[in-house]
Amino acid sequence: MNAGAVMKALVGSESGGYRLADDIDIPVPKPGMMLYRVHAVALSPYDAKIVDFSNTPGAVGGCDFAGIVFGVGEGVTRFKEGDRVLAVTFGLNASDKTAGAFAEYALATEDLSCHVPDSLSFEQACSMGLGIATAGLALFQAPGLHLEMPRPKSADENTPSFVLVSGGATGTGTMATQLLKIAGYTPIVTCSPANNAMCEAYGAAACFDYRSSTCGADIREYTANSLVSVFDCVTDPSTMRMCYEAIGSSGGKYVALEAITPLVKYTRRDVRADWLMAPTIMGTPVEIPGTYGRSSTPEHRIFGVELFLLADKLLKEGRIKNHPLEIREGGLASIPTYVNDLRVGNVRAKRQVVPLVGA
Missing domain, CATH: 3.90.180.10 (Medium-chain alcohol dehydrogenases, catalytic domain)
Structure with missing residues (x-):
């Protein structure tokens, strides 16, 4: 040139x-x-x-x-x-x-x-590329899930290891779902019911309607109170509140893509909340x-x-x-x-x- x-x-x-x-x-x-x-x-x-x-x-x-x-x-x-x-x-x-x-x-x-x-x-x-970078950072760097594909499992691990992806029908959401499934986790998502089939095609084990007033409680029941990891691709006060309701009584980790509201963050001291900027991968x-x-x-x-x-x-x-x-x-x-x-x-x-x- x-x-x-x-x-x-x-x-x-x-x-x-x-x-x-x-x-x-x-x-x-x-x-x-x-x-x-x-x-x-x-x-x-x-x-x-x-x-x-x-x-x-x-x-x-x-x-x-x-x-x-x-x-x-x-x-x-x-x-x-x-x-x-x-x-x-x-x-x-x-x-x-x-x-x-x-x-x-x-x-x-x-x-x-x-x-x-x-x-x-x-x-x-x-x-x-952006979906790989964002979902990868959020899932496997921020909360410390295992990046190995598949991840190592303990001998007595008989129940699914659920991870919730809020916003499963987004571009980052479908990439997160795929990476989680490949790694041996059980991805569940929130989305509009019209997108259930699409999310399932990318590997979601279950889909929940984010508009439902009982969405968080429904997820908590489905996961038998065991959910500890959440990735929120939407990140507004309502989705954060729903995610907090879904996390089991032992607490867990919440990772978002936008600045998070303190009004929700401190409603549960047993949940460690953080948010990321994808450009940090540079x-x-x-x-x-x-x-x-x-x-x-x-x-x-x-x-x-x-x-x-x-x-x-x-x-x-x-x-x-x-x-x-x-x-x-x-x-x-x-x-x-x-x-x-x-x-x-x-x-x-x-x-x-x-x-x-x-x-």
Whole structure:
């Protein structure tokens, strides 16, 4: 590629939101990184929240993508030029404006990437990286469940080891359900009854209607008062309260994807509650104002290496699959409209995917 070559990319606008730019320098891969030709991107709630809460003018947006390796940085050994790869990154990054997926070319970290098997299209593959990172951190790093697939079991363990996924029909929820089942846990989920069959297809042993006033009590009865681990993909006061009601009388662990309300948190002193920011898997500080900021977390990066190596193996074996998709046309220029659909709640039980090559 010629020095000084430029590309089209969706970047943070000085007036808020995203804007399409056609003069962004194509980045050069640093040690341990690859440069992709991006074939497809997936949209996530993170893309809507970050542009509203912590926009960085001129920074490339986007998290989830898949494409073909165009060049590799020093020290990269798992991938070579021409490989089909999926990855996760975190766009609108105040400390690195090149770290985004909504572009013709994007950078990826070798540690947080997976080979895409021939059985998967780029549209399918691009929707999986963020879910792997988020569900993996929430389940196997935050509460300390065993990441081994399958997990070690004690000789006298005869009853199911339940884990509740609140929001089982979300993209992160279906990935969490799959990873839990593969690891030997018994995933149960909350969702709309219309999505029961879908959640069961991803491995849910039971589904509970989150709108029911008895949802928490029903889960507690189903699990015979034994539930100790909850992952809340929705995270509002009502779902947190329901999850607390579902956890057994011996207490347990609750992990969420948003800041949690103290009004619910301290209603049970026997429940250890925490919430995470998925970008910590990069191991670098999360430079977002207020409570969303995080200091560097090297242990999360070490965990991410193990997680994505495992995900690479599971993808090759066909043991994890993508969330249901909604293919959206129009390329980079159309993405702000689709992000707004996420913002106003028009997207449910599907991941929006935008093909870029040929768009």
